[in-house]
Amino acid sequence: MGRQMLSTAALLAVFLPRCLATPAEQSPLQEPSSKEPIPELPHVGLGLWNSKAEDASNAVQFAFEAGYIHLDSAAAYSNEEYVGRALNSSSSPPRHKYWITSKLWNDHHQPKLVRPALEKTLKDLQVPYLDLYLMHWPVAFLPNQKDGRTIIDQDTSIHDTWSAMEDLVRANLTRYIGVSNFSPRQLDNLLAKADIRPIAHEFETHPYLQQLEFVDWHLRNNITVIAYSPLANMNPTYDNKYPDLPPILKDPFWTDLASKKNVTPAQAILAWGRQRGTTVIPKSVHEGRIIENLGSLNVSFTEEEMRLVMEQDKRTRFNNPSKGWGVELFEGLDDGTNRFMMQQEL
Numbered sequence: 369m370g371r372q373m374l375s376t377a378a379l380l381a382v383f384l385p386r387c388l389a390t391p392a393e394q395s396p397l398q399e400p401s402s403k404e405p406i407p408e409l410p411h412v413g414l415g416l417w418n419s420k421a422e423d424a425s426n427a428v429q430f431a432f433e434a435g436y437i438h439l440d441s442a443a444a445y446s447n448e449e450y451v452g453r454a455l456n457s458s459s460s461p462p463r464h465k466y467w468i469t470s471k472l473w474n475d476h477h478q479p480k481l482v483r484p485a486l487e488k489t490l491k492d493l494q495v496p497y498l499d500l501y502l503m504h505w506p507v508a509f510l511p512n513q514k515d516g517r518t519i520i521d522q523d524t525s526i527h528d529t530w531s532a533m534e535d536l537v538r539a540n541l542t543r544y545i546g547v548s549n550f551s552p553r554q555l556d557n558l559l560a561k562a563d564i565r566p567i568a569h570e571f572e573t574h575p576y577l578q579q580l581e582f583v584d585w586h587l588r589n590n591i592t593v594i595a596y597s598p599l600a601n602m603n604p605t606y607d608n609k610y611p612d613l614p615p616i617l618k619d620p621f622w623t624d625l626a627s628k629k630n631v632t633p634a635q636a637i638l639a640w641g642r643q644r645g646t647t648v649i650p651k652s653v654h655e656g657r658i659i660e661n662l663g664s665l666n667v668s669f670t671e672e673e674m675r676l677v678m679e680q681d682k683r684t685r686f687n688n689p690s691k692g693w694g695v696e697l698f699e700g701l702d703d704g705t706n707r708f709m710m711q712q713e714l
Contacts, residue, residue, distance in 0.1 A: 403464040405499065405543065406437065409568060409592050410467055411642050412662060413438030415651035417596070418605060421450050423653040428454035432461060434659050440570075440594070440649040441493070442471035442504060443485060448492035456494040468493065469500040469570075469594075471548060472533070477508035477524045482532035486541055498542040502570055503529060506547070506554045507695055518693055526554060527561045534564045546570065546591075551699040552582070570594035573646065575637060576601065576616060576682040577703055587645045597686060598641045598648040599634060606686040613682060621680050631667050632660055639667035640677055 414431045416424055416439065424447040428439060432454075441448055448470065454460060455468075470493070476485035486501060508521035508529065533545045546568035547558065559565070569586055573579050573595045586593045597603050600616040616622060617633045626636040634650070638661055641648040650661045669677070685703040690696060 403462070405464045406467045409500070409594070409647055410438035411647050412436070412638065412665060413440050413467070413469075413594075413647065413649040414658065415596060415649035416441045416447060416451060417445055417651050418603070419445070419447055419651060419653050421447060425450040425454040427653040427658065429457060429459060430655050431658055432459070432466070434655075434662055436658075436662060437461075437466045438647075438649075439466065439468045440596075441468065441489075442473070442502075443476075443489055444471065444473045444504060448489055452492050452494040463495055463497075467499045468495065469502060469568075470498055471502040471504035471570075472529070474505050474507050474509040475511045475513075477503075477521060477529040478511065479524075479528050479532035481511060482529060483536060483539075483541070486536055490541065497540060500544045500546055500568060501533065501536060501542040502546045502548045502568070503533065505549050505689075505697075506551070507693060507697070520693070520695060526558055530558055530562055534562070537564055544568070546594075548594075548596075549697065551697065551701060553699055566591060568592040568594055568647075570596055570649075572597050572685060572687050573641075574598050574600040574616070575622070575640065575677060575680050576613065576684045577686075578678065578681040579702060580678065580681075582701060583644065583646060593646040595641050595646040595648050598638055598646075598650055600637075601686055602634075603651070603686070609686055610684055613684060619680075621676075625673065625676075629667055631663070634660055635664040635667050638664035640669060640674070643669055643674065 414427065414436050416427070419427055428451055431439070439451070441451055470489045472482060472485055476482060486498070490496065490498070503526070506526055508524040510519040510521045513519055536542050537545055544567045545564060546566040547555070548570040550558070550569060550571070569591055571593070573583060573593065574597055577600070583593050601609065601613060602615060602617055616637065622633040622636060626633040629636055634657070638648050638650060642664060648664070652658050652661065683703045685698065688697060690698075
């Protein structure tokens with residue numbers, strides 16, 4: 369290869385420590401009434417990626433009935449209007465009783481487009497504010513491409529977009545802001561200039577992609593890690609992406625460990641994610657699985673069991689649009705599956 373990859377530990381050591389004290393902490397806004405919103409991000413949530421139309425609405429309603437108080441949405445999921453119908457139903461809890469996250473899509477990174485994007489999300493969800501608004505990807509697209517092509521906006525920086533997102537906190541449209549799918553270098557770039565510190569970073573992590581050093585860095589620095597795809601290759605989007613890896617719910621290690629705990633493999637995997645300090649947001653529109661996933665709150669592991677799980681890391685990432693977008697994502701993170709980057713190095 370033409371250049372040598374730095375380890376995750378090396379990148380974290382080089383890029384991140386010098387800027388930890390720079391950004392201000394976020395102060396939660398108060399709901400316009402005397403009712404206090406949920407103070408912290410709940411440890412288990414319902415992911416809404418790939419949940420279609422009425423399925424999304426029904427899943428939210430059932431999740432509330434089952435005891436969920438945390439929903440993870442995004443404009444790019446194209447279902448927020450249906451989620452909003454569930455949130456506005458007579459059976460839904462009051463707004464201050466649940467936490468909802470949404471995300472800014474890449475074609476609204478220009479500062480003048482950031483607030484309208486959030487206002488559209490609020491209108492679709494039928495809520496007066498968000499608990500958390502994330503920059504979905506550290507990549508800006510040019511807006512309004514009529515032919516549907518993806519063209520990178522070279523003139524809009526991460527900081528430009530973040531500054532506009534900070535104004536959303538000041539305007540009481542969202543309680544907190546955060547990021548998603550950032551690399552260590554991109555976090556350094558953001559934290560070095562931010563006035564308001566991100567409280568959360570949502571990215572792919574699961575037993576097949578544990579990213580131990582990266583996760584631990586966030587936890588030490590009070591940035592919550594939200595783990596999407598916490599059940600690894602069980603997401604239908606990833607079907608047969610790496611055929612040599614078994615579906616994680618059929619992986620002998622997890623079926624054996626779950627059997628010892630008298631729980632399902634999904635419950636065991638989600639409990640591991642929670643016990644390591646991350647927030648997990650499994651997606652499902654099936655009532656049985658929604659209940660099953662919440663049952664992970666009742667599972668715990670010994671130190672030895674947690675050590676054994678560490679040995680199962682496959683360093684395999686399933687969600688990486690680098691090649692399709694023509695950009696380098698996840699630079700320096702500990703996975704060997706960034707095919708686009710490998711091709712560039714040959």
